Every structure is written in C-alpha cells, then in structure tokens.
Amino acid sequence: MSELRLVGCDFSSTPTRRKPIVLAWGEARGPRVRLERIERLDTLAAFGDWLKRPGPWVGGFDVPFGLPRELVEQLGWPLAWRECMAHYASLSRAQIREAFAAFCDARPVGGKFAHRAFDRRAGSSPSMKWVNPPVAYMLHAAVPLLIEAGVDLPGLHAGDPSRVALEAYPGLLARELVERRSYKSDDRSKQTPERLIARKDIVDALEQGRTRLGLRLALTHAQRDLLVDDASGDSLDAVLCLLQAAWAQAQGEGWGLPADLDPLEGWIVSC
Structure with missing residues (x-):
C-alpha cells in the first residue's frame, strides 16, 4: 500500500476558479504535521473525480455530514442516515429552503433552528442553515459525492x-487560538489589517504547537506566506482541517469519535 496521506x-457548494x-x-510524523501542498478544484465534478482516486488518505472536510435529528423527525424524513441523505439529495435547493423556512x-x-447535539459545543452553524453560511447546501452538494465515491464515513456509512x-x-480550532477575532x-473591502494579523497569529500558534491537539505544523516560508x-x-481553513484529520488519525481505530455518536447526526472530529 502507498504511504498514507x-x-x-x-469546501464550497458552488465552486468557481475565484x-x-x-x-x-x-x-x-509523531506530533509534527508537514504541509505538502495546496490543491484547488474549481468544479464539483473535479471534486467528485478526486474523491474516487485511490487512497490511502484520511481527510477532514469542512462540510456537515448530517442533519439535526429533531429536524428530520419533525419533517417525517427517513431516520436512517443513508436513506435520509438519499431523500435529501433528491430535493432541489429551492425545496430544501422552503421546507427549512417553514420549520x-x-x-x-431565539429557537428557530434545530441543532445537532454538538453544534453549540463546537460553535458550528446549524447544518440546516441555508444562508450566511449556506451549510445546508454544502451538505446537499458534498455528501452525495462522498457516498458515490464509496469513501468510508466513520459512524455513518461504511x-x-x-x-x-x-x-x-x-x-473550532481557530477560536481556540484567536477567540472571536475575525x-x-x-x-x-473587509480584508483588513486586523484580519491579516489574526491569520498571522493563528499560523504562529500552529507552528509552535499551541493547541490542545498536541500537533505542530511544519511550513516552508512560501507556504507560511500563502x-x-x-x-x-x-x-488556512483547509490547513486547520488537515490538523484535525491528523489528530483523528493519531487516535487509532476509533478516530477520536465518541461512543455515543448519533448515527444520524454525525460528529465534528476533535470536538
């Protein structure tokens, strides 16, 4: 077998070259995670093709893999993850927006959205949210491609x-390092010096290993500048996901997922 990557x-639900x-x-290698390269895919078709390439790899994906159980039950959708995702994929974005808006x-x-069990703990947006950010559409775009490619989704789908x-x-990791600083x-017009400084602070902390994951990011000067x-x-978000994947891989067979993971909702790794 080739070397594990x-x-x-x-992820973007509507990727473009821009x-x-x-x-x-x-x-x-132990607690040291070396960034090899950044790759960019400007279509969903290219993303789907990449997923089908041979491994081995372990990946952390910034996209929700499941919907809140409360939402699924209220809408009367299938409660088994695979069947629920098949139903979700059969809907248009307009139908999703209509169903979620009615809910x-x-x-x-103050309680408009349903949340997964770990959303507040992770500080993540509800996976049913269709604007700012449109994570519901990210799920709708990505998960069918993951299933079609036959990848392993621990706790959800073999x-x-x-x-x-x-x-x-x-x-989740960025807030640990710079709290609520954007x-x-x-x-x-919002790409300010303050945000530049926050990115520098995040990269500094990752290189120094100042996170609870116990990992240290190794970068070249050119990668750091990028x-x-x-x-x-x-x-930077892709690299933060890379470190979460590295942490999960170091946990062994269970990937650091909790024993009581809801097989409909899933879980954010390292949460």
Missing part, C-alpha cells in the same frame, strides 16, 4: 477503509 478540505474547493495535503417559521424567536472522510470544522472575508496572504481564509 492526510488532507484537509475547505472561489474553489481547497485541499491541504500533508503527512504526520423555522413555526418556532419561537466504505473504502483506505479513503476515510471525517467532518471537520476549522472555526481572520477572513471574501469581501475585499496562508497569511490568502485573505479569504480558504487556504
């Missing part, structure tokens, strides 16, 4: 054990 994926899906490839409209202010996909969330924006200079934060 680690990959972090910053806003591609970003992959950060690396390898781990929210029937609920009180597949090829040489290609392991785990749900990651870069904000470090990225796709809006050029992560800091990418004001969208996409490259």
Whole structure:
C-alpha cells in the first residue's frame, strides 16, 4: 500500500476558479504535521473525480455530514442516515429552503433552528442553515459525492477503509487560538489589517504547537506566506482541517469519535 496521506478540505457548494474547493495535503510524523501542498478544484465534478482516486488518505472536510435529528423527525424524513441523505439529495435547493423556512417559521424567536447535539459545543452553524453560511447546501452538494465515491464515513456509512472522510470544522480550532477575532472575508473591502494579523497569529500558534491537539505544523516560508496572504481564509481553513484529520488519525481505530455518536447526526472530529 502507498504511504498514507492526510488532507484537509475547505469546501464550497458552488465552486468557481475565484472561489474553489481547497485541499491541504500533508503527512504526520509523531506530533509534527508537514504541509505538502495546496490543491484547488474549481468544479464539483473535479471534486467528485478526486474523491474516487485511490487512497490511502484520511481527510477532514469542512462540510456537515448530517442533519439535526429533531429536524428530520419533525419533517417525517427517513431516520436512517443513508436513506435520509438519499431523500435529501433528491430535493432541489429551492425545496430544501422552503421546507427549512417553514420549520423555522413555526418556532419561537431565539429557537428557530434545530441543532445537532454538538453544534453549540463546537460553535458550528446549524447544518440546516441555508444562508450566511449556506451549510445546508454544502451538505446537499458534498455528501452525495462522498457516498458515490464509496469513501468510508466513520459512524455513518461504511466504505473504502483506505479513503476515510471525517467532518471537520476549522472555526473550532481557530477560536481556540484567536477567540472571536475575525481572520477572513471574501469581501475585499473587509480584508483588513486586523484580519491579516489574526491569520498571522493563528499560523504562529500552529507552528509552535499551541493547541490542545498536541500537533505542530511544519511550513516552508512560501507556504507560511500563502496562508497569511490568502485573505479569504480558504487556504488556512483547509490547513486547520488537515490538523484535525491528523489528530483523528493519531487516535487509532476509533478516530477520536465518541461512543455515543448519533448515527444520524454525525460528529465534528476533535470536538
């Protein structure tokens, strides 16, 4: 078998050349994670083709892998993950928006969205949210391609054990390092010196191993400049997901997932 690779994926539900899906490839040697390269995919078809390539790899993907159980039960959708995802994939984005908006409209202010069990702990957006950010559409775009490619989704769906996909969330690690300071924006007018400094602080902390993951990121000077200079934060987010994948791989067979993981909702690795 070829050497195991680690990959972090910053996903976009509507990738373009300007806003591609970003992959950060690396390898781990003990607590040291070396960034090898950044790869960019500007179509969903290219992403699907990449997923089908032979492994072995373990990846952390910044995309929700499941919906809140409360939402699924309320809508009367299938409660088994594979069947639920098949139903979800059969809907258009307009149908998803209509169903989720109706769910929210029937609920009180302050409790509009349903959450997965770990959302508040991770600080992640509800996976049913269709705007700012549109994570519901990210799930709709990515998960069918993961299933079609036959990758292994631990705790949710068995597949090829040489290609392991785990749900990651870069904000979980970023907040540990810079708290609520913003470090990225796709809006050029908001790509401020303060956000640049926050990205530098994150990269410094990752290189020094100052996170609870116990890992130290190894970068070349050019890679460091790339992560800091990418004001969208996409490259840095992919690297944060790479480190979460490295942490999961170091946990052994269980990938650090909890024993009581909900097989409908999934789990964010390292949460």
